[in-house]
Amino acid sequence: MMDEVFIIGSWSTTIGRKPADSFLDLTRAAVVGAIEDAGVPDIGQEIGSAWFGNVLMDFWGQHSTRGHFCLVPLEEEGVLARRLPIVNVEGGCATGSMALHGAIKDIRSGECELSLAIGVEKTFLPHASSAETFQMFRAGENSFAPERTIACYNDLLRPLGRRLQTGADRSMFMDTYAAQALAYTHRFGMTERQLAVVAAKNHNFAIDNERAQYRFAMTVDDVLEDRLVSPPLTRAMCAPIGDGAAAILVCSADFLDGCAPQVRARAVRVAGTAMTSGIHRRPEDLGLSRMAADRAYARAGIVPADIDVAELHDATSFGEIYQCEMMRFCDVGDGGAFAEAQETALGGSIPINTSGGLVSKGHPIGATGVSMTHEIVVQLRGEAGPRQVTGARTGLIENGGGIMGLEEAACCVTILSTA
Known part of the structure; x- marks a missing residue:
């Protein structure tokens, strides 16, 4: 069928501080890795379009046409076809998944038979001060009317006798997540220990992920005793940003039919x-990710119970609890108890963030969505090693970005299957 799309190449670099690696180095590693993973001779010359995701390159002096300057050197060397159409994508933390969705649409529309989605990020730490860093990240907020965001969160916190914490030395993203967690706790009774259960699970998953930024064990008590970032969130509950790149090759059914049996056997x-966009919703309204999930389920012809493994956007551990509910893995208000009952651990009803999640795998912002997708590809191929979900056939990725009042400005949900 014209609209059938398959992933045949998937790759991610390790994530972490990489001061010696340039954007070109990271791009090369991800593209070459995805090409080699596909196992099709000269496949780079057959790629018909490329969708390039990045968020932070402005700091390094490249303000536009970022993907062109990162990918054209690979064209000049013959790794990619010359005159390749390149689309630059930026959508906050959802950038990588937006790039992938663009590549998928190129296949579904018949624009080309093979498309590349890539996310590349190199942070400015430690080259900028904390105040400069936090200010740059506020670009994901409403810069035209920042007072509207602050007023929104003050209204949310007013019944608790609190106000949103703000300041030049604070992260707006962590503080807004914390405010949501406090309001959620007030409404549903989530405990700090339930937050810590989620964080500890993900840190321990990352031990077996060779690409993860943090690979050390943490107990629930370790998480609770870590440095407080923004109550009730400790450092271990918050995602670190890092350098990294990930790339995925998607193709049509016709292209896949022409590939060798060993390529077809690993196709996902x-x-x-x-995709959905945020609005200034009321606190009692469901988030934009619920609508994205429902649309994705309908298009896939499945129900939430069919999902075997998921990667959810845990910029903080509260994000995993909330998105677990938005994906309909449990009822609204039950996310904390669901995690505490080990339902999201290996062997549970729906293992979540087997990569280590953003809190431990790392959060290479423009590459995050592609790296999350890579984990699900690895799981569905049965190549995840000690963190493998037994019999995984269908996986989900939820990736959000930006701040639009009480929710993200953008959200992508992707469902992959071996069936």
Whole structure:
């Protein structure tokens, strides 16, 4: 069928501080890795389009046409076809998944038979002060009316007798997540220990992920005793940003039919995708990710119980609890108890963030969505080693970005399947 799309190449670099690696180095590693993973001779010359995701390159002096300056050197060397159409994508923390969705649409529309999605990020730490860093990240907020965001969170916190913490030395993203966690706790009774259960699970998953930024064990008590960032969130509950790149090659059914049996055997089908945008919703309204999930389920022709493994956007551990509910893995208000019952651990009803999640795998912002997708590809191929979800056939990725009042400005949900 014209709209059938398959992933045949997937790769991610390790994530972490890489001061010796340039954007070109990271791009090369991800593209070459995805090409080699596909196992198709000269496949780089057959790529018909490229979608390039990045967020932070402005700091390094490249303000536009970023993907062109990162990918054209590979064209000049013959790794990629010359005159390759390149689309630059930026959507906050959802950038990588937006790039992938663009590549998928190129296949579904018949624009080309093979497309590349890539996310590349190199942070400015430690080259900028904390105040400069936090200010640059506020670009993901409403810069035209920042007072609207602050007023929104003060309204949310007013019944608790609190106000949103702000300041030049604070992260707006962590403080807004913390405010949501406090309001959620007030409404549903989530405990700090339940937050810590989620964080500890993900840190321990990352031990077996050779690409993860943090690879050390943490107990629930370790998480609770870590440095407080923004109550109730400790440092271990918050994602570190890092350098890294990830790339995915998607192709049409016709292209896949022409590949060798060993290539077809490792192909993963894109079962359903959906994107939504945020609004200034009321606290009692469901988030934009619920709508994206419902659309993706409908397009894939499945229900939430069919999902075997998921990667959810845990910029903080509260994010995993909340998104678990938005994906319909449990009822609204039950996310904390669901995690505490080990339902999201290996062997549970829906293992979540087997990569280590953003809190431990790391959060290479423009590459995050592609790296999350890579983990699900690895799981569905049965290549995840000690963190493998037994019999995983269908996986979901939820990736959000930006701040639009009480929710993200953008959200992508992708469902992959081996069936």
